[in-house]
Amino acid sequence: MINEQNISLSMKQDFKIFDGHNDVLFRLYLKNKKNVHEDFLLGDNEGHLDLPRMNKAGFSGGFFAIYVPSQEEKIESADKPIRYDDMKNDSYELPLPNSVDASVALPIVLKKIQILKNIEIESNGHVKICENANDLQQSISKKQLSVIMHIEGAEAIGNNLENLDTLYNLGLRSIGPVWSRPTLFAHGVPFKFPSTPDIGEGLTNLGKDLIKECNRLKMIIDLSHLNERGFWDTAKISESPLIATHSNAHSICPHTRNLTDNQLRAIKETEGMVGINFAPAFLRTDGKMISDTNLDIILRHFDYLIEKLGEDRVGFGSDFDGALIPSKLSDVLGLIKITDIMKKHGYNDNLMQKLCHDNWTNTIKRIFS
16 A cells, blocks of 8 residues: 655655546536635636646646536535435435426526636637547647636536537537436436446437537547437437546446446547546545545556556546545645655556556547547
């Protein structure tokens, strides 16, 4: 086991990080204040992410998720509406919230898009929303924060996909058909441990149409939160690499949110990607959402996923500002700890470059091209 006490945050980050999932837009949205983009750009030292801390941590880009909260939930923090206390039990199954109508979802999505666009506009060239492969390459070259706009749960797209082109024109380039709760497009997994992800029905006919449209537009399809039948339906239809932006290995942690070996095999065959989620419930062998979690379990998932997928198809999928993370990480600055233990674990510089950054950016550019 790595001696985490010997790792100091005064150390310099040696690697740029491209991350598969964060929910900072949700956290900012909940502040319900004018010019909230300034909190991100100047640094509010709240939650897990803001630009000054990200710069110190080497966080150079990633998927910025747009999540619509469930109507029946009272949201008081940026954590998703998950009952963490229940997830400390030896076994659990949390009921899923009801579906959200497009008429409710779309205004919230548009507000979060505007927050993100304000961040870009007011960043003095330090933040770039990347809409194509050239944007991404140029942003990397200019050392900007490279943003992929992502929707986690496709409710806002509408009953006939009528809002897809509008959202695409606003910069949306990645879609997760569900955030666990059911949508018109698919069925997600409940937060259940221990359990297979093979729960419920797969893609609806409209969901299959959505996958085809995403292929036409060269958009990324995120399979995290989708149940196993939906995963296999997507695999049959999609011409794009299979992507799970923030999921872990089911063989290590048998949680519904994690990927089975058969799913990993399919991802490998399509030259897809998996981003490792830092939420303890999806890392730990006991499935418990406990912040007192050793960081070496992250290495175990890295090792396993590299074994199953190859070293070109694994990266980070932190879920910063969207989930509880190990207390030893604290916030985005904890990435310095993670990369340090990865090096101590024996990952060489070439592999580190791939895992930290290049695997994600190469995969994204391939889908966009």
